[in-house]
Every structure is written in structure tokens, then in C-alpha cells.
Amino acid sequence: MECTITATAVIDNLAGPDPNAANDTARAETHVLVKTGLKVNGPANVANDAPATLKATLTDAADRPVKDRPVTLTLGTGTAAQSCQARTDAAGVASCVIASVAQPATATSVAIKASFTGDACYLPSDASGTAKLLYYTGRSHALSVKPILLPQTVVADTGEVSTSARSTTEKTAAAISLALVNAKALKAGVVTGLGSSTGQATADEVSIGLPGLPVIKVAGVRATSTSTCALGTYTASASGTTTLGSLTIGGVSHPVASIAPNTVIRAGVATITLNEQRPVAGTSAGMLVNAVHVSAPAVADVVVSSARSGVHNCP
Known part of the structure; x- marks a missing residue:
């Protein structure tokens, strides 16, 4: 796959420069999964009985955006957890909407979690944040x-x-x-x-x-x-x-x-x-x-x- 890093080791049985690959006696390839990082981008404020748009950004080890990957975003924890999923865009941003926030009446803040499970190209990552609850x-x-x-x-x-x-x-x-x-x-x-x-x-x-x-x-x-x-x-x-x-x-x-x-x-x-x-x-x-x-x-x-x-x- 295009996101896989391939390392090739070549042993040539001839002395001196030899551009002919047919003379190579050994070749090894290593496929390396790319590290990723997530960052929760919001929202800063949410309210019960109102919609909330959750956002997170997925990047690789070089801090470049990783596009077209599924990210799960979760508001709240335990039995109050509310989740939605979105694929990252060209900027690495995943955004999805919780249609109606339903968090405990006694809460004044709520946790936000973003999670990428990884795939054949990228390693998994997650991140957390907090939103103020009206x-x-x-x-x-x-x-x-x-x-x-x-x-x-x-x-x-x-x-x-x-x-x-x-x-x-x-x-x-x-x-x-x-x-x-x-x-x-x-x-x-x-x-x-x-x-x-x-x-x-x-x-x-x-x-x-x-x-x-x-x-x-x-x-x-x-x-x-x-x-x-x-x-x-x-x-x-x-x-x-x-x-x-x-x-x-x-x-x-x-x-x-x-x-x-x-x-x-x-x-x-x-x-x-x-x-x-x-x-x-x-x-x-x-x-x-x-x-x-x-x-x-x-x-x-x-x-x-x-x-x-x-x-x-x-x-």
C-alpha cells in the first residue's frame, strides 16, 4: 500500500558498481507501520438537549495530516457515553454531530475522547479533552x-x-x-x-x-x-x-x-x-x-x- 515504508537491503556478488539487479544475490523488504497522533479540537462548550459537533485531527509522525481514516469521537463516559464516527478530510480533521447531548444533570463538565484504531498502514492513537457543560x-x-x-x-x-x-x-x-x-x-x-x-x-x-x-x-x-x-x-x-x-x-x-x-x-x-x-x-x-x-x-x-x-x- 502507498503508505507503507519499504526498506530494501541489497547484496551484490560483483565487485564495483553494478546496475544490473539480476546480479543481486539477496534482497530484504521491511514494511513499517506509520505512527499517528490525535488531537481533540472541540467543542469547548456543550449543552444538554442541544446538538454538539465533535472534532479531532489525525496526523502522522511528521505532523502531516492523515486523510480518509475513520475516527470515533465520544462525549461522556460510562453509561452516559455518546459516540459518533467520521472519516478525516484532506486536513486530517474528523467531525461528527451528537444530535442531542444527554449528560448527567449533576455534571458541569464532560469528557471528550477521540480514537483511531489503526489499519494496515497506520498505528492506532487516541486523545482526550474536556468540554464545559452548560x-x-x-x-x-x-x-x-x-x-x-x-x-x-x-x-x-x-x-x-x-x-x-x-x-x-x-x-x-x-x-x-x-x-x-x-x-x-x-x-x-x-x-x-x-x-x-x-x-x-x-x-x-x-x-x-x-x-x-x-x-x-x-x-x-x-x-x-x-x-x-x-x-x-x-x-x-x-x-x-x-x-x-x-x-x-x-x-x-x-x-x-x-x-x-x-x-x-x-x-x-x-x-x-x-x-x-x-x-x-x-x-x-x-x-x-x-x-x-x-x-x-x-x-x-x-x-x-x-x-x-x-x-x-x-x-
């Missing part, structure tokens, strides 16, 4: 109350969510009556997958009565936080919104038709922040949204409808 985080709760010197009470709380898979977490509470707060129809949720994490929290009616301060009443409260990773380009963004049906402070109605982020209202020593928005550290993109945040120093801290979302490994 994962999602979030937490939502409908109400939290922290009186000074007393433990915090959190109602309708999803708890921390962290997963690389599609998921839905929901918590509800019909009503709650505390020393400082009364509330009805509380609900919180976090939904992840297909490139986004969305946190949402709602409360139908909430009455906050803090000592020495006017009574605060809100209705139709909703906080939404959405963090997105655009699959394919792997660019991240986050946004948040708050809607209120009504707001009264000491019996006085306040406009709620359009609430800008981080709108502040003063009521005595209390600070009432509407549509409080903060980025989330440690994410590719993330947002915390508190629909209503009442902070009264030396009295209590109350948050009505809190939603947080985040995407990671994007890129």
Missing part, C-alpha cells in the same frame, strides 16, 4: 421575614436549584399569618433547560405592619428573573421584571403601572425598594429580582416575591 441555577421564594434578633421565616421556597438538565421546581402556600406580616396565595418556582433558567414568585395579597411604621399593603405581586445562554453562539444575558396590582402605604395609594428597577420609597425609617434588581456573582449571567423589599433598621427586613436565576459555562 448548567443552570436559581432560587425563588414568595415571602421572607427577618425580625431583628429573631430567626428568618421563608415561605413557599424552592431552595437552591442547580442542574444541567430540564427541570421544574415549585412551592406554594395558601396563606400565612405572622406577627408582622399576613399573606395569601403564595407561589414560587424555578424552571430550567433549553438554554435558560427562569425564577418566578407571586403573592396575591400581603399586609406588612412593622412597629412605628405605616401599614404597607400590596396585591398582585410578581417577580420574574430570566437568565439565558444562546445555544450555538454561547452568549449569556439576564433580565428581570416586577409587576404589582396595587400598593398602599399608610392608606395612600402609589402608582404601579410601570416600575423602574430599584425604585425607592421612604416611609419613616423604612426603605421600600420596588423591582429591586442585582446581578448574581459567579454566573455567566444571572439576576436577582425582589418585587418588594422593606428594610427597617433595628425592626425587620421583609421581601415579598423574590426570584433568582443564573446560567453557567456560557462560555
Whole structure:
């Protein structure tokens, strides 16, 4: 075959130069298999439930591309391994697609392996790499109350969510009556997958009565936080919104038709922040949204409808 190296040893039985091969008394030929090397070229990022293009380059001992050879590419290990095969092109590159990535929900990175089994011309070789796996985080709760010197009470709380898979977490509470707060129809949720994490929290009616301060009443409260990773380009963004049906402070109605982020209202020593928005550290993109945040120093801290979302490994 053309890729085989042939070494010929010739013993001539005549003295001096002799171009006539018929006078040769011995000839030996050795067929040598060529060493190869593989390098994983990507991808750097993958996401569950989305396609992924795996690539590797096959070269010979002189670092020249080896074309038209089958290479197997594998994403993940064990029972989660997903494989595809492609033949190398003129540049020695093999590329194939995993139609829908399905890696463990707890994973944040995934192994990539490339393998060439060898043939009559070339020795086998393999290579490995790692891709970052897109994962999602979030937490939502409908109400939290922290009186000074007393433990915090959190109602309708999803708890921390962290997963690389599609998921839905929901918590509800019909009503709650505390020393400082009364509330009805509380609900919180976090939904992840297909490139986004969305946190949402709602409360139908909430009455906050803090000592020495006017009574605060809100209705139709909703906080939404959405963090997105655009699959394919792997660019991240986050946004948040708050809607209120009504707001009264000491019996006085306040406009709620359009609430800008981080709108502040003063009521005595209390600070009432509407549509409080903060980025989330440690994410590719993330947002915390508190629909209503009442902070009264030396009295209590109350948050009505809190939603947080985040995407990671994007890129």
C-alpha cells in the first residue's frame, strides 16, 4: 500500500558498481507501520438537549495530516457515553454531530475522547479533552421575614436549584399569618433547560405592619428573573421584571403601572425598594429580582416575591 515504508537491503556478488539487479544475490523488504497522533479540537462548550459537533485531527509522525481514516469521537463516559464516527478530510480533521447531548444533570463538565484504531498502514492513537457543560441555577421564594434578633421565616421556597438538565421546581402556600406580616396565595418556582433558567414568585395579597411604621399593603405581586445562554453562539444575558396590582402605604395609594428597577420609597425609617434588581456573582449571567423589599433598621427586613436565576459555562 502507498503508505507503507519499504526498506530494501541489497547484496551484490560483483565487485564495483553494478546496475544490473539480476546480479543481486539477496534482497530484504521491511514494511513499517506509520505512527499517528490525535488531537481533540472541540467543542469547548456543550449543552444538554442541544446538538454538539465533535472534532479531532489525525496526523502522522511528521505532523502531516492523515486523510480518509475513520475516527470515533465520544462525549461522556460510562453509561452516559455518546459516540459518533467520521472519516478525516484532506486536513486530517474528523467531525461528527451528537444530535442531542444527554449528560448527567449533576455534571458541569464532560469528557471528550477521540480514537483511531489503526489499519494496515497506520498505528492506532487516541486523545482526550474536556468540554464545559452548560448548567443552570436559581432560587425563588414568595415571602421572607427577618425580625431583628429573631430567626428568618421563608415561605413557599424552592431552595437552591442547580442542574444541567430540564427541570421544574415549585412551592406554594395558601396563606400565612405572622406577627408582622399576613399573606395569601403564595407561589414560587424555578424552571430550567433549553438554554435558560427562569425564577418566578407571586403573592396575591400581603399586609406588612412593622412597629412605628405605616401599614404597607400590596396585591398582585410578581417577580420574574430570566437568565439565558444562546445555544450555538454561547452568549449569556439576564433580565428581570416586577409587576404589582396595587400598593398602599399608610392608606395612600402609589402608582404601579410601570416600575423602574430599584425604585425607592421612604416611609419613616423604612426603605421600600420596588423591582429591586442585582446581578448574581459567579454566573455567566444571572439576576436577582425582589418585587418588594422593606428594610427597617433595628425592626425587620421583609421581601415579598423574590426570584433568582443564573446560567453557567456560557462560555
